[in-house]
Amino acid sequence: MLVRGKILGEEVTAPFEILKTRNGVSLRVELPGEPFEYSTDCSCLEPLELLGLLLPAIEEEIGEIKGVFVEEVVEEKSSLLERLGRLLPGR
Secondary structure (H helix, E strand, C coil), rough: CEEEEEEEECCCEEEEEEEECCCCCEECCCCCCCCEEEEECCCCHHHHHHHHHHHHHHHHCCEEEEEEEEEECCCCCCHHHHHHHHHHHCC
């Protein structure tokens, strides 16, 4: 799953992208200066949960956060064979 959007700060609008795969979740926020990046191998978190957990750290960089806007969500399409493979024991 891929989630794209923007974080609206006092004086900055920072685009973000969150990618969730079977191997984990990664976040990239385009901040002035250099990007803020974070990833975890825990695929139990949903993309916006990870963003919510990291908002205090992002707020330190851009000032008070006025809002978070999701602009696009792209679901991963899996084939029937892949879905059946995940249901089988030992996978």
